[in-house]
Amino acid sequence: MDFAFVAQYAVLFGYGILVTLAFTVGTVVLGVLIGLILGIGRLSRFWLLNLPLVGFIEIFRCTPVLVQLVWFYYALPVLTGIQIPAVTAGVVVLSFYAGAFYAEIFRGGIISIDRGQWDAGNVLALTPWQIMRCIILPQATRRMLPPFMSQCVMQLKNTSLVSTIAVPDLLYQGTLITAATYRPLEVYTIVALIYFIVLFPITVFVRRLEIRLQRFR
Numbered sequence: 001m002d003f004a005f006v007a008q009y010a011v012l013f014g015y016g017i018l019v020t021l022a023f024t025v026g027t028v029v030l031g032v033l034i035g036l037i038l039g040i041g042r043l044s045r046f047w048l049l050n051l052p053l054v055g056f057i058e059i060f061r062c063t064p065v066l067v068q069l070v071w072f073y074y075a076l077p078v079l080t081g082i083q084i085p086a087v088t089a090g091v092v093v094l095s096f097y098a099g100a101f102y103a104e105i106f107r108g109g110i111i112s113i114d115r116g117q118w119d120a121g122n123v124l125a126l127t128p129w130q131i132m133r134c135i136i137l138p139q140a141t142r143r144m145l146p147p148f149m150s151q152c153v154m155q156l157k158n159t160s161l162v163s164t165i166a167v168p169d170l171l172y173q174g175t176l177i178t179a180a181t182y183r184p185l186e187v188y189t190i191v192a193l194i195y196f197i198v199l200f201p202i203t204v205f206v207r208r209l210e211i212r213l214q215r216f217r
Contacts, residue, residue, distance in 0.1 A: 035102025
């Protein structure tokens with residue numbers, strides 16, 4: 001193994017890292033917004049509202065991200081006649097995928113709070129929104145944080161799949177460098193190490209966060 005040539009492609013690796021991180025942050029933010037809307041909507045007792053939300057969530061949770069990406073990028077334009085840019089397809093799919101999981105995390109955290117907390121808020125003559133904001137969410141947030149952070153870690157790893165539709169992320173740059181150098185062993189080893197360097201501190205943080213929250217309880 002000879003890694004001497006890697007320095008020549010440092011700019012491509014750096015650009016790939018920036019694209020990967022931008023996709024992660026952007027789709028996490030959009031996913032949280034989608035998840036909040038879906039999660040709060042799932043708390044409704046009206047089945048006409050609940051049923052389509054359940055269908056949306058389960059479609060994205062129960063199908064592989066790669067299949068979703070390929071379908072949105074290649075199949076959807078056949079149905080609509082509109083070509084979707086690769087970046088747009090990647091952002092939409094990863095945001096919807098993350099939103100489906102975040103929705104269940106938010107919903108699970110909220111319904112895990114004892115019903116007596118709602119009753120206490122009603123006794124204090126608080127509105128439903130005040131009860132949610134001041135009583136339920138502060139308690140639910142502590143329970144939601146560990147799975148939420150774990151899903152964020154998964155989201156960063158899922159961004160590697162956008163390389164299949166030619167989004168210039170880290171893995172795609174690795175593919176280009178491999179095609180130019182014919183050194184797949186060294187190139188993909190570097191790619192794997194970069195992912196590890198980025199993800200390992202986050203996983204350590206999540207683990208410590210879970211320990212602290214357990215002690216807090």
